[in-house]
Amino acid sequence: MQKATKYEVLLVVDGVRDKDSFDKHLKKEGFRLVEGEDFAYEAKASLPLMNTRAYIFDVLKKALKKSHTKTCHFIFSLGDNPLEKYAYESDDFKELS
Numbered sequence: 001m002q003k004a005t006k007y008e009v010l011l012v013v014d015g016v017r018d019k020d021s022f023d024k025h026l027k028k029e030g031f032r033l034v035e036g037e038d039f040a041y042e043a044k045a046s047l048p049l050m051n052t053r054a055y056i057f058d059v060l061k062k063a064l065k066k067s068h069t070k071t072c073h074f075i076f077s078l079g080d081n082p083l084e085k086y087a088y089e090s091d092d093f094k095e096l097s
Contacts, residue, residue: 006044006045006046006079007044007045007046007049007052007078007079008042008043008044008078008079009031009042009043009044009045009052009056009076009077009078010034010040010041010042010076010077011026011031011040011041011042011043011056011060011074011075011076012037012039012040012041012074012075012076013039013041013060013072013073013074014039014072014073014074015069015071015072015073016039016064016067016069016072017067017068017069018066018067018068018069019038019039019067021063021066021067021068022063022064022066022067022069024066025059025062025063025066025067026041026059026063029043029059029063030043030044031043031059045078049078049081052078053078053084056076057093060074060088060093061088061091061093064088069088070089070090071087071088071089072087072088073085073086073087073088073096074086074088085097
């Protein structure tokens with residue numbers, strides 16, 4: 001079993017249609033808008049790495065549906081791990097290189 005570690009989460013999204021609905025859902029899930037940025041969010045996580053990644057995808061999928069967004073791109077980082085790049089298309093996530 002993986003040990004829970006505290007992670008700083010940074011999430012940057014591009015292509016959201018309804019920012020208000022998107023922001024409202026992320027805020028409800030514990031993400032804060034980065035001051036001075038339109039689509040950059042931060043949070044703290046204390047789940048194991050794989051669980052935190054799965055949680056981010058779940059929260060994002062729900063927020064994107066609420067904002068009526070069909071496609072977008074986003075990057076996120078968990079603690080000191082390298083940035084991960086993804087696209088959201090057709091209700092699914094695809095890792096970008």
